[in-house]
Amino acid sequence: MAALKFDNEISIVIAGAAGQGIGSITQIIAETAKQSGFNIFYTKEYMSRIKGGCNSSTIIVSSDKVDAYKESADFVFAIEKENLNHAKNRISDSTILISEYDVQPPLDKFKNTLISGIIIGILDVDLVLLQENLKKTFLNKDNDIIDKNIKAVAKGYEIGKNLIREKNISINIQKDTTTKDEILINGNDATALGCIAGGVDFISSYPMSPSTGILTFLAKQSKEFNIIVEQAEDEIAAINMGLGAWYAGARAMTSTSGGGFALMTEAVSLAGMTEMPMVIYLGQRPGPATGLPTRTEQGDLNLALYSGHGEFPRIIFTPGNLEDCFYLAQKAFDLADKFQVPVFILSDQYLADSCYNTKPFDIENAEITEYIEKTTDNYKRYILTQNGISPRGIPNYGDGFIVVDSDEHDEDGHITENLDLRIQMVEKRMAKLKSIRRESILPDYFGKPDVKILVLGWGSTCNIIKESLNKISNPDIGFLYFKQVYPLNKTVLQYFKNAEKVICVENNFTGQFSNLLKLELNISVDEKILKYNGLPFSVEELTSKINEGLK
Amino acid sequence: MNDDKQNLDIAWCPGCGDFSILRILKEALIELEINPKELVICSGIGQAAKTPHYLDCNVFNGLHGRALPPATAIKAVNPKLTVIAISGDGDMYGEGGNHFLNAMRRNPNITNIVNNNMVYALTKGQASPTTQKGVVTAVQNAGVSAEPFNPIATAIAQDASFVARAFCGDIEQSKEILKKAILHKGYSLVDIFQPCVTFNKINTFKWFKENTYYLDETYNPLDKIKAFEKSLENEKYPLGIFYINENKTVFEETDANKDITCINSLDRCKNRAEKLQKIIKSYQFV
Numbered sequence: 001m002a003a004l005k006f007d008n009e010i011s012i013v014i015a016g017a018a019g020q021g022i023g024s025i026t027q028i029i030a031e032t033a034k035q036s037g038f039n040i041f042y043t044k045e046y047m048s049r050i051k052g053g054c055n056s057s058t059i060i061v062s063s064d065k066v067d068a069y070k071e072s073a074d075f076v077f078a079i080e081k082e083n084l085n086h087a088k089n090r091i092s093d094s095t096i097l098i099s100e101y102d103v104q105p106p107l108d109k110f111k112n113t114l115i116s117g118i119i120i121g122i123l124d125v126d127l128v129l130l131q132e133n134l135k136k137t138f139l140n141k142d143n144d145i146i147d148k149n150i151k152a153v154a155k156g157y158e159i160g161k162n163l164i165r166e167k168n169i170s171i172n173i174q175k176d177t178t179t180k181d182e183i184l185i186n187g188n189d190a191t192a193l194g195c196i197a198g199g200v201d202f203i204s205s206y207p208m209s210p211s212t213g214i215l216t217f218l219a220k221q222s223k224e225f226n227i228i229v230e231q232a233e234d235e236i237a238a239i240n241m242g243l244g245a246w247y248a249g250a251r252a253m254t255s256t257s258g259g260g261f262a263l264m265t266e267a268v269s270l271a272g273m274t275e276m277p278m279v280i281y282l283g284q285r286p287g288p289a290t291g292l293p294t295r296t297e298q299g300d301l302n303l304a305l306y307s308g309h310g311e312f313p314r315i316i317f318t319p320g321n322l323e324d325c326f327y328l329a330q331k332a333f334d335l336a337d338k339f340q341v342p343v344f345i346l347s348d349q350y351l352a353d354s355c356y357n358t359k360p361f362d363i364e365n366a367e368i369t370e371y372i373e374k375t376t377d378n379y380k381r382y383i384l385t386q387n388g389i390s391p392r393g394i395p396n397y398g399d400g401f402i403v404v405d406s407d408e409h410d411e412d413g414h415i416t417e418n419l420d421l422r423i424q425m426v427e428k429r430m431a432k433l434k435s436i437r438r439e440s441i442l443p444d445y446f447g448k449p450d451v452k453i454l455v456l457g458w459g460s461t462c463n464i465i466k467e468s469l470n471k472i473s474n475p476d477i478g479f480l481y482f483k484q485v486y487p488l489n490k491t492v493l494q495y496f497k498n499a500e501k502v503i504c505v506e507n508n509f510t511g512q513f514s515n516l517l518k519l520e521l522n523i524s525v526d527e528k529i530l531k532y533n534g535l536p537f538s539v540e541e542l543t544s545k546i547n548e549g550l551k
Numbered sequence: 552m553n554d555d556k557q558n559l560d561i562a563w564c565p566g567c568g569d570f571s572i573l574r575i576l577k578e579a580l581i582e583l584e585i586n587p588k589e590l591v592i593c594s595g596i597g598q599a600a601k602t603p604h605y606l607d608c609n610v611f612n613g614l615h616g617r618a619l620p621p622a623t624a625i626k627a628v629n630p631k632l633t634v635i636a637i638s639g640d641g642d643m644y645g646e647g648g649n650h651f652l653n654a655m656r657r658n659p660n661i662t663n664i665v666n667n668n669m670v671y672a673l674t675k676g677q678a679s680p681t682t683q684k685g686v687v688t689a690v691q692n693a694g695v696s697a698e699p700f701n702p703i704a705t706a707i708a709q710d711a712s713f714v715a716r717a718f719c720g721d722i723e724q725s726k727e728i729l730k731k732a733i734l735h736k737g738y739s740l741v742d743i744f745q746p747c748v749t750f751n752k753i754n755t756f757k758w759f760k761e762n763t764y765y766l767d768e769t770y771n772p773l774d775k776i777k778a779f780e781k782s783l784e785n786e787k788y789p790l791g792i793f794y795i796n797e798n799k800t801v802f803e804e805t806d807a808n809k810d811i812t813c814i815n816s817l818d819r820c821k822n823r824a825e826k827l828q829k830i831i832k833s834y835q836f837v
């Protein structure tokens with residue numbers, strides 16, 4: 001009998017300093033394992049530095065679909081011995097720790113690729129597959145470097161095989177034929193692809209973790225999809241450029257995080273007043289101020305909700321899985337254009353950097369609805385209408401003038417101080433909220449109907465909550481995942497009818513969504529499960545917290 | 552460009568230099584035969600920033616200090632448009648200073664008019680970035696201690712592609728400068744001196760007349776060093792075109808942008824399905 005037996009799932013942690021190539025090998029290992037038919041989840045946590053410190057990535061290899069962060073580690077690989085300490089809270093008696101590698105120079109310089117070989121050896125995946133993937137990733141390196149990496153991988157593979165034998169380890173993970181057609185993608189790329197599907201053709205941003213991935217992804221695809229990409233001098237310029245771009249006929253967005261977004265808020269108000277569409281990707285990280293630049297939090301819901309002076313409608317999407325990253329990003333452009341309002345895609349570092357195999361995104365409905373109207377010479381940009389939406393024209397498309405103004409304005413768009421007209425214009429802008437609310441995307445519900453205990457989540461906690469409840473496996477508990485947090489549609493109330501206990505899970509201190517629920521729908525949350533140390537919930541942690549909450 | 556718009560409720564004080572600048576701008580646009588449908592005027596906030604409302608054209612009257620970022624984007628999205636950004640000294644050089652610097656670096660083919668009256672007028676008479684040292688205001692009650700901002704020297708140092716200064720009291724000369732600025736391909740700055748009849752009792756119409764002179768025909772605006780020297784003169788302020796650099800690529804035609812901006816703006820987001828499918832499939836890693 002095997003001394004150590006891992007059935008259906010193993011969790012591997014790789015720890016090392018920034019700059020030691022953990023990120024690149026994690027990706028190569030994951031791709032290789034996915035290609036050979038395993039289900040994969042991986043994520044990373046890292047410090048705010050380019051070299052040094054200690055970072056780690058977690059790879060979960062599973063017989064079943066896996067999409068949520070787990071804390072426990074079956075294997076911990078450390079590039080240097082001291083890196084083991086980084087994972088100390090995740091180590092149990094059964095964890096296999098590997099930090100010393102029996103290799104001769106020059107292969108000792110390639111510990112990261114050596115580790116990838118060991119892991120692939122342990123998983124009993126084809127070595128050649130890994131070597132091919134490595135070559136693809138290192139395409140631009142010189143031959144000598146590639147050659148040494150290939151040798152390091154082979155050596156690692158041998159070490160991995162020996163390890164299994166010597167320690168009498170048995171790993172029993174089933175291959176899943178459905179993974180073949182699935183895509184292995186992270187939240188950032190899924191969101192950026194959704195933006196492309198939504199028709200983005202202009203992005204101006206100021207780089208800021210963890211949102212920069214969107215900007216670089218679109219920069220890479222700039223020529224392919226005709227996207228004007230500009231790195232603005234500051235976030236103020238970034239969003240004001242975006243508004244100018246929409247005005248002239250583009251489908252624009254900006255990407256930022258809390259501190260950068262704080263600078264954008266005046267222009268969010270401008271979008272409100274000029275009824276200019278705008279898409280804002282807000283990748284949350286812990287604040288206040290600079291906070292923890294590379295960590296995760298859900299602390300900026302209130303910021304997005306209340307950003308910008310004055311009153312005007314807005315839409316806030318909070319994707320919680322990769323599918324929704326794609327579809328909501330796509331939808332954001334449509335709704336921004338349709339209702340002429342700012343639309344937020346509120347994500348966070350955890351979701352942006354997490355990756356798992358999922359069904360390929362369906363682009364059957366990628367047809368972009370055109371809302372721009374060819375104008376006539378009596379065109380009025382802000383003509384008063386029943387539903388508040390005035391057909392939007394752009395300069396030099398038809399015979400009208402497009403006049404937009406940050407001041408209160410008349411139907412033509414010119415400055416006015418007519419206070420009766422002011423009332424009409426306020427009511428016109430706010431009338432749009434009614435239609436937006438009606439079309440609001442409802443939360444997904446998981447569980448039996450009319451349960452007594454209802455767990456709520458929004459955004460990136462979705463999969464973690466789902467997996468925790470799977471583990472708890474209590475038929476009296478249901479889960480409601482909000483992918484749009486504002487505005488809320490009152491049909492949501494149906495889920496609360498029989499709920500005797502409502503638990504809300506949030507990655508923040510104050511329970512911002514719980515408070516919003518009270519405000520919007522008069523729903524009281526009985527118990528808040530909150531976390532704000534800069535890390536996502538783990539399945540184990542949340543399972544025990546929900547269990548505690550049930551007592 | 553039509554002649555006078557009817558029934559306008561103009562928000563400027565009687566005698567304001569903005570009236571002359573409006574006239575100069577309107578006449579320049581008429582003489583250049585610019586189709587108002589193809590014209591967008593962006594502005595920020597302040598009395599000068601109201602200018603586009605008094606013209607028949609497309610208008611983007613945005614936030615204080617923020618006329619240049621939308622103007623840059625509008626020109627990039629639709630290069631066929633003539634784009635002008637107009638605001639006052641406080642808006643362009645103070646609140647929007649970073650955008651001013653970066654518009655020069657990007658070099659979009661737009662014209663930037665700055666109505667420079669050396670005072671914050673709409674907030675009732677505080678110092679602006681161009682207020683001269685020692686001027687006493689309700690806020691700077693011991694006199695302005697900061698050095699006045701020199702937009703002309705800054706623009707030349709930054710190698711802005713067209714740098715000029717005008718005076719709104721000289722309609723014909725200013726109009727000629729402005730026409731050249733609009734025709735110039737690249738970012739063009741026209742800083743235009745104007746009196747503020749209500750709040751600036753120092754830099755009056757008479758003061759500007761007495762403290763300015765025109766660069767003569769022998770002056771060569773292609774000479775950057777000479778231009779910089781001229782920009783530093785403050786005994787009497789030179790008027791005219793200080794500097795031109797015609798060898799700069801405009802923002803809309805950079806290597807990154809030229810293949811995109813030449814496509815009709817409404818067509819750029821079309822026909823993506825096949826390419827998008829291909830990228831999505833690449834994540835299958837098969």
